[in-house]
Amino acid sequence: MTIPTVQLNDGYDIPQLGYGVFRVPAGDTERAVSEALEVGYRHIDTAAIYGNEEGVGAAIANSGIPRRELFVTTKLWNDRHDGNDPHDAIRESLDRLGLERVDLYLIHWPTPAKDNYLHAWEQLIELRAAGLTRSIGVSNFLVPHLERIVAATGVVPAVDQIELHPAHQQRDVTDWAAAQDVRIEAWGPLGQGKYDLFGIPAVREAASAHQKSPAQVVLRWHLQKGNIVFPKSVRRERLEENIDVFDFELSDAELRAIDALDPGDGTGRVSSHPDEVN
Template structure:
């Protein structure tokens, strides 16, 4: 084995043995705070990439029906040999299946593709308010949770008005709200509402998806230099210290390992505050669709 290859495997072993913190959900189950996301991962590559993620130490995988790659996730899980109770698998209900009795059928289709008897977390992917079906969808998710098909249930991309409406209709709060969140766009109103009610935040697009030069800002660049880390590792560490659940997407095995190496340092209060200050507060940092507009 070459010296480079030996070092590479040593790095992977170090990443795989990293102690990923668990977050206790209101459902009574724990979710690993750090996972691997497969948004926009080519379905033909998904099995290989999820297998690699599992090999280097990830146990939390985030997918969705609309991604079209649940089958690949399922094949990777089946081939991994990892006990089911050591894995945390999330998938999501797409907007066109929110109405009528479609949510249970949609989850059953996802379970078949994932080759699972249950998911650990099932989310309403978007509120899609123009369709006015997200309350119906949430009502069904409550029943799916009670039936044990989804151990925890939550929502994604829901604003305060949507959260208040589903709570009023069902009396049940989501375990998580998965929203776009990165240093340039922090959605403080939603985050504060959720924090006051023990609804945990999952941050999608945690690195800003390349739209903004976050990594070139002095706040992130200087912290990276101070700790001997990459800018991406600094941003991921910022998320973790704020309590966010993250699952960065990458198709590069070395980057999977690098992303996991964020548990051996802490940001100073000044560094964390400087990164938090990067959000101008006017919503201009948003990369994805607005929750009130996507249907």
């Protein structure tokens, strides 16, 4: 299984499909990540706040897979933005992961009420220069947050990881990102099960036409839109299903039908608004 890669604006490649460990219990993480690596995943997305970096690191250490073949992302939590704390935070993450560097380090949320995400971004630029991370980016940043850090530093994030699924496509952010050569990573790519995505005719009919599951259709939609995705599951059969999305293509009409599922008014959001997380 060869997963396609996309090129980031700093010249590095990232596997377009990965495995996310959000809400994977710490005690299950090593097994789950080990199974994901056995199935063929090579991109693992974790975060300090998930409390499972040790399990990710143990799975990597025991996998026998050369480090150069793996892409590992972790994230800076909201209470570590100030002073020199980002430097301490990434070193703590690296210790838990058992790695000398990560491939991508993200600011997890902008926490605008604290007004310190610009400082955090300046610190990430330093972390990249120090070799502790290869690429740097952000998560849950909206256009005003993005414009501010780029205007102040001249450094454009490699990615913005945002809530993105058919009912909430954040076209203002994705349009800005496309114009600035920022890759979009879609978290919650299947809507976190918080609405009947798989029962929607546009999804159900495409699944029937291609003899695929509704989840595979939605993941395929993401991939054809250029999004980077890392669906989460702790079941091996679902890990195998989620990676089995490279042997079919949705038609332009099928893509447009899924595109049309976003009402465009923000009501499709299923998680917290970035301006309200501090």
